[in-house]
Amino acid sequence: EHDGDPTMPLLWFLRDVLRLTGTKFGCGIGACGACTVLLDGKAARACTTAMQAAAGHAVTTIEGLAGDALHPVQQAWIDEDVAACGYCQAGQILAAVDLLRRKPKPSDDDIAALPNLCRCGTYPRIRKAILRAAESLQGAKR
Amino acid sequence: MTRAVDAGRRRFLAISLAAGGALLVVPRARADALPPELLGDDLTALGPFIRIERDNRVVIGARGCEVGQGVKTALPMLIAEELDVDWAQVRVVQLPYGYVDTDQGPSNLYGDQSADADGAAAWDQLRGAGATVRWLLREAAAREWKLPIEQLGTEAGHVLAPDGRRLSYGALARSAAAIAPPDAPVALKPDRDFRLVGRPTRDVDLDELVTGRTGFGIDAYAADALVAVVARCPHLDGTLESYDDAETRRVAGVRDVVTIAGPKPGDALGGALAAGVAVLADGSWAALKGRELLKTNWKPGPWAAESSAALAASAHALLDRGEDGVPVRSDGDFAKARTQARRVIEARYELPFLAHAPLEPPGALIELREDRARLVAALQDPDGASELVARLTGLPRHSIAIEMTRAGGSYGRRLKNDFVAEAVQIAKAAGKPVKLMWTREDDLAHDFYRPFGVHAMAAALDRRQRIVGWSHRCAATPRNDRDAELKDDPVYAGCLEPDGFPAGLVANLDKTFFALASGMPRGWWCQPVDTFETFAVQCFLDEIAVATKQDAVELRLDLLGEPRRLPYAGRGRGVVFDTGRLADVLKRCAERIGWGARRNDGHGLGIACDFTPGRYAAHAFEVSVERSNLVIHRAVCVADVGRVVNPLGAEAQLTGALLDAVSAALHLEITLKDGQVRQRNFPDYPLLRLAQAPREVDVEIVDSAEPAGFAEMPAPGAASALANAVYAATTVRVRKLPLMPQLMRML
Numbered sequence: 001e002h003d004g005d006p007t008m009p010l011l012w013f014l015r016d017v018l019r020l021t022g023t024k025f026g027c028g029i030g031a032c033g034a035c036t037v038l039l040d041g042k043a044a045r046a047c048t049t050a051m052q053a054a055a056g057h058a059v060t061t062i063e064g065l066a067g068d069a070l071h072p073v074q075q076a077w078i079d080e081d082v083a084a085c086g087y088c089q090a091g092q093i094l095a096a097v098d099l100l101r102r103k104p105k106p107s108d109d110d111i112a113a114l115p116n117l118c119r120c121g122t123y124p125r126i127r128k129a130i131l132r133a134a135e136s137l138q139g140a141k142r
Numbered sequence: 143m144t145r146a147v148d149a150g151r152r153r154f155l156a157i158s159l160a161a162g163g164a165l166l167v168v169p170r171a172r173a174d175a176l177p178p179e180l181l182g183d184d185l186t187a188l189g190p191f192i193r194i195e196r197d198n199r200v201v202i203g204a205r206g207c208e209v210g211q212g213v214k215t216a217l218p219m220l221i222a223e224e225l226d227v228d229w230a231q232v233r234v235v236q237l238p239y240g241y242v243d244t245d246q247g248p249s250n251l252y253g254d255q256s257a258d259a260d261g262a263a264a265w266d267q268l269r270g271a272g273a274t275v276r277w278l279l280r281e282a283a284a285r286e287w288k289l290p291i292e293q294l295g296t297e298a299g300h301v302l303a304p305d306g307r308r309l310s311y312g313a314l315a316r317s318a319a320a321i322a323p324p325d326a327p328v329a330l331k332p333d334r335d336f337r338l339v340g341r342p343t344r345d346v347d348l349d350e351l352v353t354g355r356t357g358f359g360i361d362a363y364a365a366d367a368l369v370a371v372v373a374r375c376p377h378l379d380g381t382l383e384s385y386d387d388a389e390t391r392r393v394a395g396v397r398d399v400v401t402i403a404g405p406k407p408g409d410a411l412g413g414a415l416a417a418g419v420a421v422l423a424d425g426s427w428a429a430l431k432g433r434e435l436l437k438t439n440w441k442p443g444p445w446a447a448e449s450s451a452a453l454a455a456s457a458h459a460l461l462d463r464g465e466d467g468v469p470v471r472s473d474g475d476f477a478k479a480r481t482q483a484r485r486v487i488e489a490r491y492e493l494p495f496l497a498h499a500p501l502e503p504p505g506a507l508i509e510l511r512e513d514r515a516r517l518v519a520a521l522q523d524p525d526g527a528s529e530l531v532a533r534l535t536g537l538p539r540h541s542i543a544i545e546m547t548r549a550g551g552s553y554g555r556r557l558k559n560d561f562v563a564e565a566v567q568i569a570k571a572a573g574k575p576v577k578l579m580w581t582r583e584d585d586l587a588h589d590f591y592r593p594f595g596v597h598a599m600a601a602a603l604d605r606r607q608r609i610v611g612w613s614h615r616c617a618a619t620p621r622n623d624r625d626a627e628l629k630d631d632p633v634y635a636g637c638l639e640p641d642g643f644p645a646g647l648v649a650n651l652d653k654t655f656f657a658l659a660s661g662m663p664r665g666w667w668c669q670p671v672d673t674f675e676t677f678a679v680q681c682f683l684d685e686i687a688v689a690t691k692q693d694a695v696e697l698r699l700d701l702l703g704e705p706r707r708l709p710y711a712g713r714g715r716g717v718v719f720d721t722g723r724l725a726d727v728l729k730r731c732a733e734r735i736g737w738g739a740r741r742n743d744g745h746g747l748g749i750a751c752d753f754t755p756g757r758y759a760a761h762a763f764e765v766s767v768e769r770s771n772l773v774i775h776r777a778v779c780v781a782d783v784g785r786v787v788n789p790l791g792a793e794a795q796l797t798g799a800l801l802d803a804v805s806a807a808l809h810l811e812i813t814l815k816d817g818q819v820r821q822r823n824f825p826d827y828p829l830l831r832l833a834q835a836p837r838e839v840d841v842e843i844v845d846s847a848e849p850a851g852f853a854e855m856p857a858p859g860a861a862s863a864l865a866n867a868v869y870a871a872t873t874v875r876v877r878k879l880p881l882m883p884q885l886m887r888m889l
Contacts, residue, residue: 005394008427016369016425021361022354024550025426026501027582031824034501062354074352081344081790084798085210086351087358087501087550112833117824119501119551120210121801123835125794 002051010054011035011046014061022062022090026117033116036091036098037061043098062090065097072140073097076133084120092116096130100137106130191237191252191271192221194279198299198312200227203237205252207522208347209500209552210798212791215346217268219787223338224272224331227311228298234346239524239544248539250525265785266330273328275318282318283309333847342790347548359520359547360579362507367575368397370568371429373436374416374588376818378661379407379443382417389435390421395428399436400571402564407444410626411663412530413563415588420568426579442817445661450594450813453658454492457596457617460656461490467615467654468633471640474650476602479611483602487689490599491678492878494811495619496592496667499827502550503580504561510569514541517565520549522556530559534566553802554666558590586827587819590665591812593619593637595658597678602650607690609701612648614638614679617656621664621671633657636664636671639712641719643679643753646708647701661817668856672754673803677879680750680862684869694749694866695732699725713755723758723782724751727844731760731780734840745775748867750859758782758844761800761860763836763867770886772868774804777836779857782844789843796857797839803860805830808882 002013014020014037023046026034030048037046038060065071070078073096083089095116103110111130118126193201202221206213218234240251276296283301284291286309293304300308311318350356375382387399404417419436423429460467480486506519508531515537521527524544532539549556565578595618602611621636622628628635634655645651667673683701687694705722728751732738735747744766751760764776779796786792809828813820821827861879868885869875876884 005427005431012425012427016427019363020354021357021363024358024502025360025579026503027824028430029582029823029825032501032582032829062352066353070352077352078344078348081348081794083210083345083348083351084794085208085501085549085551086345086347086356089351090354093352108837114832117501117829117831119499119553119802119829121798121805121830121835122794123801123830123832124797124838126832127837 004051006052007050009047010037010049010051010059013051014046014059020061020063024087024090026088031117032088033091033095034088036094036116038094038098041098041101043095060094062094065094071097072136073100073129073133076129076136079132080125080129082122082125082129084118084122088116088118089122092118092126096126096133099130100134104134104137106134191268192225192275194275194311194315196312196315198231198310200225200232200299200311202232202234203252204234205237207520207524207546207549207552207556208236209520209522209549209556211795212345212788214548215343216787216791218346219338219343220265220268221272223336224269225276226296226298229338229343231299236546236548239528239546241540248528269330270328273330274323277324277328278318278321279311279314281321282314286314286317339785339787340789343788344790357547358502358550359507359518360502360505360550362518362547363577364507364509364575367507367509367577368422368424368572369426369429370420370422370565370572370576370578371426371433371581372402372418372420372564372568372578372584373433373438374418374584375404375440376587377440377442378445378448378817379405380417380817381441381443382419383439383441385419385439386437387419387421389437390432393423393428393432393435395424396421396432397424398422398572398574399432400568402567402571405624409624410629411560411624412626413534413560414567415560415663418564420564420571422568422572422574422576429579430581443661445817448661448817449815450494453594453619453660453814454596457492457656457658458490460617460658461596461598461615464615467656470632470634470638470653470655471645472652473645473648476611476613476650476652479602479650480600480613483611484605485603485607486600487603487686488598488600489682489685489877491597491681493595493597493674493677494813494879495594495662496806496810497586497589497812497821497827498553498555498667499585499829500549500551500553500555503582503585504555505577505579506562506565507575507577508562508565508569509575510535510566513537514543516543516545517562518545518547519562520547520552520556521559521562522549522552523559527559527562530562531566534563535570553668555589557666560588582823586812586821586823589812590663592667593621593664593674594660594662595619595637595674597675599678599682601682601686603686603690607692609644609648609686611650612644613652615654615656616675616678617658618674619658619660619662619664621666623660623664625665635712636666637674639671639675641708641710641712642671642675644701646719647703647721662814668799668802672752672858673856673861676750676752676858677862677865680752680859681865681877684748684750684862684866685875688869693738695728695737698728698751702728710753710755717755719753720758723846724753724760727751727758727760727780727782730842730844731762731778734778734780734842735762735764735776737762744871746867746869746871748863748865748870750863750866752859754856754858756784759796759857759859761857761863763864765864765867765871767868767872767885767889770889772808772882772885774834774836774864776840777804777838778840778842779860780842780844782846784846784848786843786846792843793841796841796843799857800839800860801830801835803857804835804864807861807864807879808834809880811880
């Protein structure tokens with residue numbers, strides 16, 4: 001329930017109101033991807049998604065990604081020890097979940113098209129983790 | 143070799159019994175002062191190094207600020223190694239700042255938290271802590287079993303008797319706590335017995351990180367704290383003339399508007415970086431909206447005319463004139479060598495200001511009460527923050543509680559506490575707890591930037607094309623400007639290293655520094671001197687190799703010569719530069735990238751090597767330029783970083799450093815016009831994206847036994863290796879960073 005400013009970005013509702021702080025602030029203009037959430041399963045930038053635009057949609061944040069077990073992408077992130085400072089990683093994970101939904105067998109170029117910024121340079125491990133998660137998801141389907 | 147903890151280190155610890163029979167090890171100075179009620183389960187408030195629960199779980203305190211450099215994993219590994227516990231038994235908790243009185247005033251109970259100092263000091267200190275506790279547990283078992291302690295071994299959290307009996311540490315904790323530690327130093331494990339040190343170990347926070355539960359600085363909230371955002375004066379050393387907050391105050395949720403003072407021109411930058419107007423609100427969005435509606439009139443300061451173009455022009459003018467330089471080093475007689483040279487090669491290289499741009503912008507949560515304060519933030523200099531809060535509030539330092547969170551990157555930014563000063567000023571003015579939040583725009587416009595400068599290089603060659611004279615003249619904005627703590631350092635510190643490559647390797651060598659006046663605040667950007675100086679040196683070596691038709695690797699190896707240890711005095715006691723270790727990583731790197739093989743695919747190889755105190759590295763790239771696109775096909779890093787505690791962490795550091803160097807080299811610069819920073823957000827300061835990054839970074843870590851640092855490692859040579867590869871692929875020599883705009887212009 002949000003009865004405040006309908007132009008307030010989803011990011012601040014999640015963080016300041018719900019105290020779901022896993023969604024991060026990095027740029028405020030949708031350029032870095034630290035605030036990536038899933039809106040009806042699709043990656044969206046919470047910092048540029050107004051509450052009125054989010055209304056009626058299902059929002060999944062990093063806190064809600066795991067069910068009883070971790071999501072295969074989360075598990076792959078642990079297995080590959082992806083994080084450095086860790087700040088961008090929630091956004092990277094959700095961007096990867098969105099990618100694997102669209103492309104269950106992503107090519108190198110598909111992965112390269114991910115726009116999320118990582119200041120620490122964890123990109124090579126992000127690549128590996130996505131491929132690992134893709135395999136794990138494929139295996140689960142079989 | 144068995145190493146002992148010296149008496150000084152041993153005295154550092156005190157052992158006591160905590161509630162529930164847990165064994166507790168804390169720095170001795172604090173042991174007497176531990177309030178009994180804190181000896182319960184409130185571990186983070188208590189802040190022990192080691193706590194062994196009766197059920198054999200082990201809690202280890204991490205004292206450094208985790209900024210992505212891996213200290214929160216690697217340093218506790220040192221304790222666990224000597225303690226001889228199963229890593230799976232261990233939970234790591236972040237220690238807060240703790241006070242201990244020293245001759246120099248209050249200092250951090252848990253030891254030096256600066257990233258650089260951690261490595262070598264921690265190696266003995268933290269292992270000593272673990273070893274002492276292990277000794278106590280063995281002694282406790284020895285008394286229980288009535289056996290000599292020498293007969294007792296340990297394994298994975300248990301003491302073992304020769305007859306096969308075993309007791310868990312947890313079961314021994316209570317009696318161990320009553321035993322006095324030995325007078326003689328406790329022997330440390332010989333390297334060959336290491337089980338954990340050297341084992342690839344994942345980040346201790348991973349489970350929380352991937353589920354969004356890790357608390358970064360920005361995630362600290364307090365029930366009654368208002369969110370503050372600040373409209374800062376965009377002019378360097380400018381002032382606030384007037385402001386109108388009528389519309390701001392009409393925004394729902396906005397509670398207050400207060401002003402903060404900026405630095406006075408010329409004064410040391412010990413507080414806030416800029417004058418500002420702070421908007422305080424119930425939440426971030428209201429505060430941001432309120433700031434948007436604020437009307438401000440700023441008055442430009444003494445730097446109103448400063449621009450990047452003017453700075454570059456004055457740098458070149460200073461170098462052209464060549465007068466009044468500050469001598470940095472002079473060996474032999476460069477002037478004579480130059481006159482007698484068969485050939486002289488010259489080139490100039492220009493490097494821009496760089497911002498740190500950690501993905502988590504600066505910020506702080508501060509609660510000021512009548513008699514105490516609480517600060518929660520991602521800090522790398524909590525000592526400085528504690529002093530600053532004390533100075534600004536008049537509170538005694540012991541009354542200032544500081545909690546450090548994991549930091550969303552730093553790269554040197556969080557060594558400064560300007561944002562803490564802002565938060566205190568705002569909280570004082572508003573009379574409320576404050577959660578100060580910086581936006582990306584704030585961060586790019588108000589930083590302590592890596593210096594701007596121009597390097598003028600000259601090499602004198604004899605008739606056999608050997609380098610017999612080397613001149614490195616640098617005109618730059620000194621890093622140390624307006625830093626009270628660094629005021630006694632030489633003006634060139636942070637820009638030009640007296641012992642930097644190839645000092646000591648060329649008979650006639652001259653290094654001279656010319657200070658450029660600028661209003662831009664400067665500071666550490668990773669290791670500024672190494673990244674700043676190395677680009678010029680390693681590109682110039684490549685130019686010499688090309689001009690004299692020598693192999694670029696051979697040229698460097700010839701210079702390095704026979705393995706020997708040269709003094710490296712400017713960087714602390716005992717630092718030496720081992721030419722053999724640098725030659726070794728260079729050779730390995732050349733081999734990995736396939737140096738010397740003839741190519742006809744249009745790809746170019748570039749290589750460079752560098753020494754940063756504590757680590758030796760060589761970098762190489764294979765690139766091609768396709769239309770307006772630079773493609774990095776391969777990237778290699780071979781590094782000797784001393785003893786590697788956690789190879790998985792070290793590999794991540796070296797990979798990250800290389801990619802960061804590529805990111806900065808390709809696209810990043812902070813420029814000035816009319817005394818104001820021009821870049822606003824990531825579109826103007828385009829950090830490397832996945833698509834531009836090499837698919838894989840081939841990292842080789844050379845075995846080495848010497849303990850060194852755990853700081854975020856820079857890759858000073860990577861930018862030059864990349865530029866050298868671009869030359870090899872295109873014959874375009876880029877002498878000014880960032881590289882891409884130059885390359886596109888010159889192609």
